[in-house]
Amino acid sequence: MSSELGIRVFHNTSENHCDFDSSLIITLVPPYILVISVLGIIFNVYVLMVFCLHKKACNVAEIYLSNLAGADLVLVCCLPFWAEYARKRYDWPFSESLCKVSSAVIYMNAFCSIYFLVLVSIDRYVALVHPLSHERIRRPFYAKLGCLFVWGLGLVFALxxxxxxxxEFNSQSNLTGCELDFNEHQYVAYEVITIIFSFIIPIIIISFCTVRIFQSLSNRLMEGLNTKKMEQKATTLILAVLLAFLICWVPFHVTKILDVLRYTRILKCNITRTIVQQVSVYFAFFNSVLNPILYVIAGKNFRRRAKELSKQWNNKTTETFSLMSTRMTTLRLTKSQAAL
Incomplete structure (x- = not known):
């Protein structure tokens, strides 16, 4: 039985796989995933609190980023089950329902994350390249509709x-695996569709938007025109998030393409490629922790929101303590008067 957590999460294992010593992966993966889960939950909850609890409504870009944080949060909440799975040497200790739900949720939110970035890229493209002619479509209402569409699309692809x-119980190894019941042709067809819709199409859109954004910013600098500071700040953050996504997820999708070619016997089994595939999966999960860090480092508007929210909470806390102190003082005076 294969010990490839990434393959188990995202696709089926079959007889056509490369066997290698997975003891090191089994040792390192559980603590790594647990660390990613804890940090991802803390950081993304913080991001959602800043975006959702602030008294000022989110703009279009912030709506997309808050949904991205939501997708990252749900993804990292499901990872501890797979950490336990790896710790038990890929003997699934939970119910079949949890096997289905956790793997589908991981896939769904990984799919949704890239399309939230596609929406973010399109928004930056419209804001900087067509700021006047397309201003009407850059409204929070349409942004929320776009997010609902992405969630729905992710649900369809996760079904x-x-x-x-x-x-599936393996009598030889005496282990129960959480597996996809695909034959080889179904697996190849499903993976090809997935690669097209979750990698090739989004990368084309993001690359086009990013190139046009850089061209627009370069032209404005050459012409001596100043872009609005708000747009510059938002664009810096978006480009940082896009770069982080590409660094974390492109290796994973490239190895998936190579894996499909191996299953179709275009490429031969290669142990090095199999190990790289494992590493790329775990590196991709790190993106869910990296995004919130980038919001703080590159997002000046996010830091401003966080400071304002902190002041807002401090004021409420001060008012609460002041009110409690006043009530306690009044209660003491009342008791003193009653005693007299």
Whole structure:
């Protein structure tokens, strides 16, 4: 039985795989995933609190980023189950329902994350390249509709994972695996569709928007025109998040393409490529922790929101303590008067 956590999360294992000593992966993966989960939960909850609890409504870019934080949060909440799975040497200790739900949720939120970045890229493109002619579509209402569409699309693409994922007992190893019940042709067809819709199409859109954004900013600098500071700040943050996504997820998708070519026997089994595939999966999960850090480092508007929210809470806390102190003082005076 394969010990490849990434493959188990995202696709089926079969007889056509490369066997290698996975003891090091089994040792390192559980603590690594748990650290990613804890940090991802703390950081993304903080981001959602800043975006959602601030008295000022979110703009279009912030709506997309808050949904991205939500997708990252749900993803990292499901990872501890797979950390335990790896710790038990890939003997699934939970129910079949949890096997289905956790793997489908991981897939769904990984899919949604890239399309929230696509929406973010389109928003920056419209804001900087077509600031006047497309101002009407850059409204929070349309941004929320776009987010609902992405969540729905992610749910549709995760349905096969939920339907075909099941527990399979291996009598030779005496282990129960959480596996996708795909034959080889189904697996190849599903992975090709996934690669097209979750990698190739989004990368084309993001690359086009990013190139046009850089061209627009360069032209404005050459012409001596100043972009609005708010747009510059938002664009800096978006580009940082996009770069982090590409660094974390492109290796994963490239190895998936190579894996499909191996299953179709275009490429031969290669142990090095298999190990790189494992590393790329775990590196991709780190993106859910990296995004909130980038909001703080590159997001001046986010830091401003966080400071204002902190002041807002401090004021409320001060008012609460003041009110409690006043009530306690009044109560003491009342008791003193009653005693007299």
């Amino acid at each position: 096969p994972i939920f339907i075909y994922r099941k527990l």
